[in-house]
Structure formats: C-alpha cells, structure tokens
Amino acid sequence: MAGLPGLQLLPPEVELETKAVLKQLSRSHRYLAELKGYAGLLPNKDILVNAVTVNEAKDSSEIENIVTTHDQLYKAMAGTSQVDPAAREVVNYRRALWRGYQLVQEKRSLTINIFKEIHKIILENDSRIRRVPGTKIINQASGEVVHTPPEDYDEIVRLLDNLEKYINAAGEETDPLIKLAVIHYQFEAIHPFYDGNGRTGRIINVLYLILKELLDSPILYLSRYIIANKAEYYRLLQQVSEDNNWEAWIDYILKAVEVTARNTLKLARYINELVEEKAEELKRELANIYSRELIEVIFNEFYTRISDVQEGLEVTRKTASNYLSQLEEIGLMKSEQVGRQKIYINRELLKLVKANNRQL
Numbered sequence: 001m002a003g004l005p006g007l008q009l010l011p012p013e014v015e016l017e018t019k020a021v022l023k024q025l026s027r028s029h030r031y032l033a034e035l036k037g038y039a040g041l042l043p044n045k046d047i048l049v050n051a052v053t054v055n056e057a058k059d060s061s062e063i064e065n066i067v068t069t070h071d072q073l074y075k076a077m078a079g080t081s082q083v084d085p086a087a088r089e090v091v092n093y094r095r096a097l098w099r100g101y102q103l104v105q106e107k108r109s110l111t112i113n114i115f116k117e118i119h120k121i122i123l124e125n126d127s128r129i130r131r132v133p134g135t136k137i138i139n140q141a142s143g144e145v146v147h148t149p150p151e152d153y154d155e156i157v158r159l160l161d162n163l164e165k166y167i168n169a170a171g172e173e174t175d176p177l178i179k180l181a182v183i184h185y186q187f188e189a190i191h192p193f194y195d196g197n198g199r200t201g202r203i204i205n206v207l208y209l210i211l212k213e214l215l216d217s218p219i220l221y222l223s224r225y226i227i228a229n230k231a232e233y234y235r236l237l238q239q240v241s242e243d244n245n246w247e248a249w250i251d252y253i254l255k256a257v258e259v260t261a262r263n264t265l266k267l268a269r270y271i272n273e274l275v276e277e278k279a280e281e282l283k284r285e286l287a288n289i290y291s292r293e294l295i296e297v298i299f300n301e302f303y304t305r306i307s308d309v310q311e312g313l314e315v316t317r318k319t320a321s322n323y324l325s326q327l328e329e330i331g332l333m334k335s336e337q338v339g340r341q342k343i344y345i346n347r348e349l350l351k352l353v354k355a356n357n358r359q360l
C-alpha cells in the first residue's frame, strides 16, 4: 500500500456539481421536500417516526448480519427479560437513533461527541477512537482488503475535526444532499472506531438531514436501499478511495434519497389512511370507548401495554385493560403474553409496516 496517498481532508478538490449530479439532485430534493411536507401535516407525527425507525433499526442491523424479525423486535421493545441478542442489538440501534436526534435538536450541531455517544449506545460499550493499528475493511466475498483506514491516532482525530467542521460549516455553497454523500464516504473511510462504523454512519446520515432542515423528524433511512444495492455500495465507496470518483458515489446516494423518500411517502400515506379508517371503525363499533387519544395510543407502536393506555388516557388500570379487551374482540388488536406482561399487538399496523419493509 506504500505510495498511495492517504485520506484527503474535506472538501474534495474536484467539481462535485456535475451535470449528471445536478439532474438527479433536483429529483431527490423534490421527493424529500414532499415527504417533509406530508409528514409535517400528519396529526400524530410519532406514529410514522416510530414505525419507520423500527424498520430502519432492523435493516441497518441486517447489513451487519444481525438478523431479527418484527415479532422478536416488539417483544424486545416491550422490555421483557429474555430477549434474543439480535433483537437487543436492534433495539439499541433504535435507542441510539433517538438519542442522536435529541442531541442534534438540542445542540443544533452534529459533532464528534455526538458520534461517540451514538456509537456507545449501538455497541453497548465505551466508544474509544482507534489507537491500535490493524483495522482493515475486507471484501466479505473475496477476503481481499479493500480499504485500510488511517492508523495513526492523531491523524484520525485531525480527519474527524475536519469532518466536523465540514458538517457544521455555515453559509456553505455546496448543496446539502451532495454533502451528505461526501460526509458518509468520509466518515466510513476514516473508520474511527474498531467496529460499528457502518451503523453509526447511517445514523449520522439522517441526523445531518435534520441539521440541515431537510427533514423535521428522523424518517428517511437509506439502509433498505443499501441492502438492495449492496455490491454497488461497497464498489462505489472503493472507487472514491482509488480513483477519486465522486460523481458515481454522489449519484448513488442521491438516487437512494429519491427512492427512499418516495417509498417512505407511500408508507406515510398508508399509515395515515389506516389510522383514519380504524378511527371510523371504532366510532361505529365501539362508540362507548372511542376517543382520538385511544387511537393515537394504539398506533404509537406495534404493541400496546395496559400501562400505555392507562397513562395516555388517564384512566384506571382496570378501564385500560377493559378497552384493550374490547379492541381485541373486534379483531383490531391481538393479545400476547410476553414474559410476565401482556401486550396487545396492532395487527394491521404490523402487517403494513412489514409489507413496506419488503419493498424497494
């Protein structure tokens, strides 16, 4: 590897806004803006955010070969004691995402400290920047080394500082979606941690969109697109390192944004329709217990605990339990014993989100 130039500081010294990139850029912006607008009008935004982040946590972890199912996931999310380890990792990923979102909103910046905090939650351990040499990125299929990230600690820190400045620069000229692609490459190429760089980097992506106000809530995730176009993802990252080929990489990320924005928009519409349809059904069939708050509680996650209804509606445990039993009788919810507690699954919501997760 001697003789090869190391990783360059940002910004890249080539023209990024090529014709091909600009063409794709306007499409990506259009659908992203549509998604932001639509999500902003939803009566309860948490419903969409929660549904989408479950799929993202699942997909992003799947890239790392942590495979779990929605059914294992809601059990883990409901906080039962015996949790399948893969599901636990996915739940950690989701927690990391929420924490990152909270921090970016609070600080209005996206810093190395935030990277570390996210990373720490994902891997459930301390998140020290690499000091021991020997980390290499290997092509899983061929076993060949595709990238050797910087090994010197000071060099890693210098590159991270540079990345942090690039992310938070005010009055920047370069389009934020182009910068998203640059940031993702650079973070992965620096590879600051021993492990978990992919997952941390994918969370940084959505946080950057929020920082730049391209979204108000964390609802756009590229992991599903990356799974569907995985070989290309790795190949294009490598091409930036080897040939300084930014154009193809940026184009890939921009397409990922477009496809994902369209897909998420579709899901948002379906969820909204489902919520309204079920609200009408409840009004008709269970007029005695119907309220908007009840609808919102049972759509907040795939599963609802008795205590969720109790707290959300400020009713007694007995009343809450009675409401859920009635919802089960009309077939909207299905109860399940998980560990010591009983949870109620929102069958239709689960079905919808599962189906959407298979698309793309």
Ligand SMILES: Nc1ncnc2c1ncn2[C@@H]1O[C@H](COP(=O)(O)OP(=O)(O)OP(=O)(O)O)[C@@H](O)[C@H]1O
Pocket: 060, 061, 063, 064, 065, 137, 146, 147, 188, 189, 193, 194, 195, 196, 197, 198, 199, 200, 201, 234, 237, 238, 241
């Ligand atoms: N040639 C390359 N140049 C730069 N980064 C790369 C290259 N090939 C892969 N990567 C990045 O390295 C990540 C994997 O790193 P690491 O194992 O630390 O993260 P992870 O979160 O554990 O894994 P994964 O991303 O597979 O879930 C990939 O997701 C990708 O973003």
Ligand SMILES: [Mg+2]
Pocket: 064, 195, 196, 197
């Ligand atoms: Mg890994």
